[in-house]
Amino acid sequence: MTGLRKFVHLVENETIKLVKRRRFTLVMVLLLAMVSLFAYAQQLTQARMLQRVGTLDWKPVLQQQIADYESRMKNVYVPDERKRYYQFKIEQARYYLNKNIDPAAPGTSTFVRTFMDLSASLLLPLLVVTLSADLVSNEWSEGTIKLLLTRPVKRWKILAAKYAALMMFVTLTILSAFLAAAAVGGLFFGWTGWTMPVASGFSVVGGQLDASTAVMIPQWQYILRAYGLGWAVSVTIATLTFTLSIMVRHAAAAMGIMLAALIGGNILIDLAGDWTAAKYLFMVNLRITGYLSGMAPPIEGMSLPFSLTVLAVWALAALIAGFAAFTKRDVLA
Amino acid sequence: MAKQNETVLSVRNLEKTIGGNKLIHNLSFDVRAGEVFGFLGPNGAGKTTTIRMLVGLIKPTGGTVQIGGHDLQRDFVNAMREVGCIVENPELYKFLTGRENLQQFARMSDGISNERIDEVIRLVGLENRIHDKVKTYSLGMRQRLGIAQALLGKPKLLILDEPTNGLDPGGIRELREFVRTLAEHEGVGVFISSHLLSEIEMMCDRVAILHQGRCLYEGSVSELIANQQGEYVWRAEPAEKAFDLLREHPDVRGVLLDQAAIRCQTAPERVPDINKYLVDSGIKVFSLMQATPSLEDLFLEMTGGDRIA
Numbered sequence: 001m002t003g004l005r006k007f008v009h010l011v012e013n014e015t016i017k018l019v020k021r022r023r024f025t026l027v028m029v030l031l032l033a034m035v036s037l038f039a040y041a042q043q044l045t046q047a048r049m050l051q052r053v054g055t056l057d058w059k060p061v062l063q064q065q066i067a068d069y070e071s072r073m074k075n076v077y078v079p080d081e082r083k084r085y086y087q088f089k090i091e092q093a094r095y096y097l098n099k100n101i102d103p104a105a106p107g108t109s110t111f112v113r114t115f116m117d118l119s120a121s122l123l124l125p126l127l128v129v130t131l132s133a134d135l136v137s138n139e140w141s142e143g144t145i146k147l148l149l150t151r152p153v154k155r156w157k158i159l160a161a162k163y164a165a166l167m168m169f170v171t172l173t174i175l176s177a178f179l180a181a182a183a184v185g186g187l188f189f190g191w192t193g194w195t196m197p198v199a200s201g202f203s204v205v206g207g208q209l210d211a212s213t214a215v216m217i218p219q220w221q222y223i224l225r226a227y228g229l230g231w232a233v234s235v236t237i238a239t240l241t242f243t244l245s246i247m248v249r250h251a252a253a254a255m256g257i258m259l260a261a262l263i264g265g266n267i268l269i270d271l272a273g274d275w276t277a278a279k280y281l282f283m284v285n286l287r288i289t290g291y292l293s294g295m296a297p298p299i300e301g302m303s304l305p306f307s308l309t310v311l312a313v314w315a316l317a318a319l320i321a322g323f324a325a326f327t328k329r330d331v332l333a
Numbered sequence: 334m335a336k337q338n339e340t341v342l343s344v345r346n347l348e349k350t351i352g353g354n355k356l357i358h359n360l361s362f363d364v365r366a367g368e369v370f371g372f373l374g375p376n377g378a379g380k381t382t383t384i385r386m387l388v389g390l391i392k393p394t395g396g397t398v399q400i401g402g403h404d405l406q407r408d409f410v411n412a413m414r415e416v417g418c419i420v421e422n423p424e425l426y427k428f429l430t431g432r433e434n435l436q437q438f439a440r441m442s443d444g445i446s447n448e449r450i451d452e453v454i455r456l457v458g459l460e461n462r463i464h465d466k467v468k469t470y471s472l473g474m475r476q477r478l479g480i481a482q483a484l485l486g487k488p489k490l491l492i493l494d495e496p497t498n499g500l501d502p503g504g505i506r507e508l509r510e511f512v513r514t515l516a517e518h519e520g521v522g523v524f525i526s527s528h529l530l531s532e533i534e535m536m537c538d539r540v541a542i543l544h545q546g547r548c549l550y551e552g553s554v555s556e557l558i559a560n561q562q563g564e565y566v567w568r569a570e571p572a573e574k575a576f577d578l579l580r581e582h583p584d585v586r587g588v589l590l591d592q593a594a595i596r597c598q599t600a601p602e603r604v605p606d607i608n609k610y611l612v613d614s615g616i617k618v619f620s621l622m623q624a625t626p627s628l629e630d631l632f633l634e635m636t637g638g639d640r641i642a
Contacts, residue, residue: 002443009440016437020428143424147482150388150420151441152413330351331390 010153010161015168018131021138024169027127028176034123035180038115039188046106058102066093088296095199095214107193109219111185112178113226117293119177120230121286122266125237127173129258132166132241134251136326141249145331155327163242163319170238174231178223194220200292214294222292229288229304232311236282237262239315243322262286269298276300282314339366341401341415341490341522342387348395349382356382357546360396364522366489369512371537371554372526373632379546380526381421384494387524388418401489414442417488421495423479427468431459431478434467435485442486453481472499480511491515493525497532509536530632542635549635564624565604567595567611575616582607596624 018024053064069086072078078086096103104110136159139145148158197216237258244254265283278284279299285307287298297303342364349357357379364370374380385391387398389405389412398405401415425434432450439445454463457477467475476496483491493512497505513536515521527533534540534554541551550557569575576590579597585607588597599607604621611618 006443013437013440016429016433017426020426020433142427143422144426146390146420146424147438149390150413150416150418151438152410152443152486153441154409328392330392331385332351 006153007157007161007164010157011164011168014162014165018135018165018169023131024172027130027169027173030127030130031173031177032180032184034119035115035177035184038118039111039184042111042114043188058105059097062093062097062103066090069093085296088294092294099199099216101197101199101216103198105193105196106189107196108182108185108189108191109193109196109223111189112181113198113219113223115177115181115185116223116226116230117289120226120233120289122262124173124177124230124234125262125286126259128170128234128238129241129255129262131169131173132238133245133255133258135162135166135242136245137249137251137254140333141251149331156323159246159323159326163239166238166242167235170234171231174227174234177230178227194218198222199294200225226289226292229292232308233286233288236311236315237286240282240318243318246322246326279306280310282311285310339489340364341366342370342524343399344387344396345399346396347383347386347393347398349379349386349391350394355546357386357393360543360546360548362541362548362551364490364524366522367516367520368538369516369523369525369536371533371540372524372543373530373533373540374526374528374543376528378528378543380528380543381494383543384418384420384492384524384526387492388416388420389413390420414486415489416492417483417486417490418492419476419479419483419494419496420492422498423475423482425467425475425478425482428466430466431463431470431474431481434478435482438482438485445485449485449487453484456484457481473501473504476500476504476508484515489520489522491521491523493523495526495528497527497529505532509533512536542632544635563598563600565597565599566620566622566624567597567608567618568593568620569595569611569616569618571616574614575611578611578614578616579607582610 049061053060069090073083073086093103104114134141139148149155151158196219198219199214200217200222201213201215241254241258244257245251248254248257261283265281265286268278268281269284269287276299279302284298285302287295288304288307288311290297291304291307340363344363345361347357347360348355360383362370372380372383382391386393387400387405389409392406398412400412403412403415405412425431426437429437432454435450435453439450454460457480459474459477459481462470462474467478470478476499480493480496483493496508500508509532512523512525516523516538525533525537537554539551539553540557542549567575567579570593572590572593572595576588576595579585579595580588584599584603586598588595608618608621
């Protein structure tokens with residue numbers, strides 16, 4: 001038991017350092033700012049839609065969307081990839097019309113849901129990168145590593161404490177994202193919609209949407225799953241960045257590598273339809289909430305279990321490499 | 334408190350090779366409880382590499398380090414319980430207060446109470462500023478805080494790497510008294526490195542002299558000086574003639590004429606005969622003195638005149 005108590009002390013140390021460096025404060029401020037921006041933009045889009053369609057009744061809006069997609073598909077310059085995606089959206093919209101479900105019913109819970117769909121692949125990973133990019137390298141650059149590693153504590157325990165503290169703050173970030181979206185969404189769109197039915201569990205067979213496996217679940221359940229997936233993505237990104245902060249001596253370099261990977265991944269998704277091996281890259285597996293809403297997977301053969309496995313393998317490999325490097329390295333500088 | 338003469342640090346055949354370069358060659362020495370051990374050498378001699386091996390920051394490629402009887406490689410945790418150290422500058426968490434820094438380190442060891450934290454704060458005289466952030470501290474105050482964290486766990490062995498760096502003369506004297514008190518009254522073995530001999534020769538009982546990764550001397554400061562007492566100074570007239578006679582004498586080496594004084598080296602038992610020879614040759618000898626070399630001179634001599642300051 002004393003071993004566990006000591007480990008709790010180590011995690012306490014790391015927590016204090018993380019808070020006093022004001023990293024988490026920065027993440028919270030950024031989160032709140034982005035949520036407010038999203039909410040404002042969403043409200044503006046709704047106002048525009050009202051102007052264009054003349055009503056906020058969802059059925060005409062959805063029919064208008066179907067018409068939009070159909071006219072875009074007639075454009076000969078649109079690549080086949082895109083056309084498949086539009087076809088997919090059309091079939092989804094028809095499914096909602098048939099089942100008499102408004103997929104974008106206004107209310108804070110829809111906003112909470114949309115927020116995760118929009119931010120799981122880039123915004124949340126970036127916030128998590130901010131938390132972890134210098135978590136280990138700053139001990140080196142500030143020289144405190146010499147004090148940290150000359151205690152009667154094994155090196156791997158010190159690193160494990162840092163990682164545990166990081167995981168706590170990643171979890172807190174996801175929780176805060178939920179609370180911020182719920183609160184700001186409530187102010188903008190009203191506090192309703194939690195029990196509204198949403199369709200989930202679409203499956204994709206040969207590029208075609210198969211609605212037969214779709215089921216109705218209350219929106220709060222859907223949100224729970226989406227935020228769980230967002231947490232998995234964030235944990236993976238935090239773990240990869242954590243290892244980078246061990247390997248790379250400068251926080252700016254670690255930050256740059258992760259930025260390039262994340263933004264590059266978002267671009268790659270649109271480019272790499274034919275390069276199927278790209279599906280093993282962690283950064284094309286981040287639009288993971290899309291599996292819930294029935295979005296076409298970016299690359300043939302990807303599914304929710306596949307993406308979760310890819311993320312887990314990357315995170316585990318990074319963690320092993322990070323611990324190996326940290327416990328063996330000589331502190332020369 | 335450690336028993337007198339108990340060996341608190343034992344280094345045997347320590348070696349380190351980095352990238353094909355052998356930085357440390359077969360280093361062995363002991364530090365006993367209650368003594369101040371000086372680790373001397375010019376910049377680049379390998380002092381910092383050695384110290385980092387003593388506290389587990391660098392893994393040796395050969396040899397062993399034992400602290401308080403615990404092997405550092407095999408029993409890191411128990412070995413490190415016996416050590417307090419400052420490696421180079423005392424780099425602490427600048428965004429925390431002095432006390433918060435000490436609390437960080439206290440949590441990483443066993444059984445360090447709040448009372449102990451207050452005790453070391455009083456010991457280094459930081460009571461008034463301990464609740465200020467470290468980034469507002471002067472170098473001297475950071476040095477004190479560094480010593481405070483090193484003493485938190487009541488170590489048997491205190492390792493200080495170039496502790497006089499950046500201190501003013503008053504600070505150096507204060508440190509010297511502090512270190513002597515720790516060794517004499519608390520029985521702590523203090524291992525202290527420096528490239529400035531003059532600053533630490535007064536506080537050390539024994540020294541090791543390191544040059545290009547090799548130990549040139551290990552032993553007490555007084556023996557080191559006694560062994561080397563082979564230098565004599567004659568004041569005689571005519572000086573030129575005495576100089577020539579001494580230069581031609583088979584038992585005399587390194588004859589130098591410095592105005593009216595002639596410096597030379599010889600074995601102590603030959604001095605009466607050489608003096609008689611001078612007198613018999615018609616030289617008027619006004620004085621004959623044994624020159625006491627400073628540790629600094631010896632050091633320069635041993636390390637081949639490397640600049641040391």
